[in-house]
Amino acid sequence: MNQKPQESSNDGAIVICPDGPILVRGEFEIVTPSGGAVPRTRKTVALCRCGASAIKPYCDGTHKLIGFRTEYPATPGTKEAT
Amino acid sequence: MKIPDARGPISGGLFRLLADGTGDVSAAQGALHRLIEGQLALTDDVIDDGDVQLALFCLYELHYGGLDGVDNRWEWNPGLITLRQMLEEPFELALRSAARSSAGSVQPAPAAGLDSDAVADLLFGLAGQDGGPGMSRHVAKKATLGQLREFLVHKSIYQLKEADPHTWAIPRLTGRAKAALVEIQADEYGGGRPDRMHSALFARTMRGLGLDDVYGGYVDAVPAVSLAAVNMMSLFGLNRRLRGAIAGHLAIYEMTSSRPNQLYGNGFRRLGFGADVTAYFDEHVEADAVHEQIAGRDLAGGLVEAEPGLLPDVLFGATAALAIDARLAAHIMGAWETGTSSLKPPVPAGV
Structure with missing residues (x-):
């Protein structure tokens, strides 16, 4: 049951969750357009991608209620269809 | 955790056993073993059986924070593990059946x-x-x-x-x-x-x-x-x-x-x-x-x-x-x- 762990970057990683948020882990800062810090209470965060979260910029799971659908790019460099 | 009130013969018997320390309790465990067999045969639904669920809860609690006044060595007492497994088996079957219907x-x-x-x-x-x-x-x-x-x-x-x-x-x-x-x-x-x-x-x-x-x-x-x-x-x-x-x-x-x-x-x-x-x-x-x-x-x-x-x-x-x-x-x-x-x-x- 060995798994080959993928090499991960020291700086962090962004996971584009199908039909869901953008997961960000690692060392980073979230700031407003004018540079003010956005309050953050956890290391790994989920950023809203559907636009319907009540706690933006974070995800609150509302994408599931509104039937938000994404299309995962099939090959690197392809644009999302929606 | 404080030992709760017993809800029937199994939890009552368990609490009496635990209060006895970890001396020679094999006779008491044997009696509880037979009691559990008898009680389980009478139970329609273990998920809704307060006596079974409370006994199981307290047996599990020995692996978490323990029970007040109960010797910590009970956690790995083989007889007690056997009793826990007797309760776990019908509980797991009931969960599998509930899962299938859900x-x-x-x-x-x-x-x-x-x-x-x-x-x-x-x-x-x-x-x-x-x-x-x-x-x-x-x-x-x-x-x-x-x-x-x-x-x-x-x-x-x-x-x-x-x-x-x-x-x-x-x-x-x-x-x-x-x-x-x-x-x-x-x-x-x-x-x-x-x-x-x-x-x-x-x-x-x-x-x-x-x-x-x-x-x-x-x-x-x-x-x-x-x-x-x-x-x-x-x-x-x-x-x-x-x-x-x-x-x-x-x-x-x-x-x-x-x-x-x-x-x-x-x-x-x-x-x-x-x-x-x-x-x-x-x-x-x-x-x-x-x-x-x-x-x-x-x-x-x-x-x-x-x-x-x-x-x-x-x-x-x-x-x-x-x-x-x-x-x-x-x-x-x-x-x-x-x-x-x-x-x-x-x-x-x-x-």
Whole structure:
């Protein structure tokens, strides 16, 4: 049951969750357009991608209620269809 | 934890045995063994059997914080482990049967070859079929102060040790699944800040409503099904062979959490409670939207990619969690709709 762990970057990683948020882990800062810090209470965060979260910029799971659908790019460099 | 009141011959016999120390108790264990055999034969539904669920809860408790006045060596007493297994076996069968009926409309999953995205998709699909936020909507819009307190009392059985049962799985996993579980649990335990531990946030909510936040303080007040919901997690967490089930349980728990917690928070705000009380619920809206992604894809999905044979158990853990949660919600709402309490009436003395 060995798994080959993928090499991960020291700086962090962004996971584009199908039909869901953008997961960000690692060392980073979230700031407003004018540079003010956005309050953050956890290391790994989920950023809203559907636009319907009540706690933006974070995800609150509302994408599931509104039937938000994404299309995962099939090959690197392809644009999302929606 | 304080030893609760016995609810019948099994829990009564167990508490007498535990009070005896760890001397030569094989005769007492033999008697309890026969008693359990006899009692189980009379039980229609172990999930709803307060005596069985309380005995199991206290046997599991020996592996958590222990029972007040009980010798710690009981934890690994072989005779006691045997008694626990006698109770676990019918309980697991009942959970499997409840899971099968709850998953009736679910497409059977392909036997093998699911990647982690497909596992997450399958679990999100199951979570989406969940009966809906009936109880959370009631809490948001209509629940009385007394009902909010009852709601916290039911939840307190687990939430005051929130995350502990899933932690048992960490050394049983490897690679991606293990890293995922550790990442989730670190967040559950406050990311290094004890006051941010989810159990600590829940204790604060309880104090805000004038409830006692001591661990296990309300075990006597809750019905069998509330204990069964926690025993299910201990069963999955403490048995390595059920590591798929504990992964599936955590995934579905996280996937059915953000929206209800938003509504629970609204219910407490509606009755005028402030951030000290609602912080627990607000935290879960945000945290569980993160955790559900990690638990579905990296924990459950990663586990199935590493051990494809565990897929059925992952789905068992998930559907059993949904089934028991639905039973508990039906019990609570059933009581509230008839204007009665969902808690257990006080036990007459001398049981």
